[in-house]
Amino acid sequence: MRYWLMKSEPSDVSIDDLARLPNQTVAWYGVRNYQARNFMRDLMQVDDRVLFYHSSCAQPGIAGLARVSSPAYPDATQFDPAHRYYDPRATSETPRWFNVDVQLLRKTRLMPLSELRACPELASLRILQRGNRLSITPVDAREYLFIETRLNEPGPTPDDATAARKSHDF
DNA sequence: GCCAACGTTGGC
DNA sequence: GCCAACGTTGGC
Numbered sequence: 007m008r009y010w011l012m013k014s015e016p017s018d019v020s021i022d023d024l025a026r027l028p029n030q031t032v033a034w035y036g037v038r039n040y041q042a043r044n045f046m047r048d049l050m051q052v053d054d055r056v057l058f059y060h061s062s063c064a065q066p067g068i069a070g071l072a073r074v075s076s077p078a079y080p081d082a083t084q085f086d087p088a089h090r091y092y093d094p095r096a097t098s099e100t101p102r103w104f105n106v107d108v109q110l111l112r113k114t115r116l117m118p119l120s121e122l123r124a125c126p127e128l129a130s131l132r133i134l135q136r137g138n139r140l141s142i143t144p145v146d147a148r149e150y151l152f153i154e155t156r157l158n159e160p161g162p163t164p165d166d167a168t169a170a171r172k173s174h175d176f
Numbered sequence: 177g178c179c180a181a182c183g184t185t186g187g188c
Numbered sequence: 189g190c191c192a193a194c195g196t197t198g199g200c
Contacts, residue, residue, distance in 0.1 A: 013186090039184095039195075061186060062185075136192090137194065138186095139184080139186070139194060139195085141185085179198100180197100181197085182195105184193100185193085186191105187191100188190085188191095
């Protein structure tokens with residue numbers, strides 16, 4: 007079993023949107039980057055685990071846990087001239103883009119990007135490396151398990167900051 | 177195959 | 189809206 011981090015813009019599909027979809031499942035269409043496509047097409051298997059990440063939003067971070075729930079299949083939007091993800095170079099005989107389905111396991115607390123960056127255990131997480139833009143990246147088992155554990159614990163809150171300031175006053 | 181121009185991503 | 193980083197495109 008492999009582990010992945012998959013970025014989604016909440017204005018497109020948020021964790022709450024996913025929770026409301028039939029079977030809490032979404033087709034991960036629209037990927038138009040070859041490396042990310044290859045991850046889905048060549049490496050992903052049903053039941054791989056997914057960190058569902060909110061990007062391009064006020065509070066970027068991990069918002070839930072999910073699983074790969076289908077093998078990769080041709081992305082339907084590449085064939086639809088009316089769709090923003092239409093690709094005229096693709097034909098049904100030679101599809102260019104693929105996607106898997108992703109099913110929610112559970113919504114978690116939001117683990118913000120700043121918290122991820124603050125964890126030495128996650129220093130090699132792909133998404134934290136400079137210049138990373140890939141919307142799908144592999145995650146080490148150790149990194150995944152560490153994050154899963156942290157998601158079960160309360161995160162830093164404004165109250166913590168207040169308490170820290172107060173204790174500093176003593 | 178080189179590489180400049182351009183487009184996209186995504187945190188800030 | 190800015191800008192750094194990176195992928196893609198297309199002329200040569």
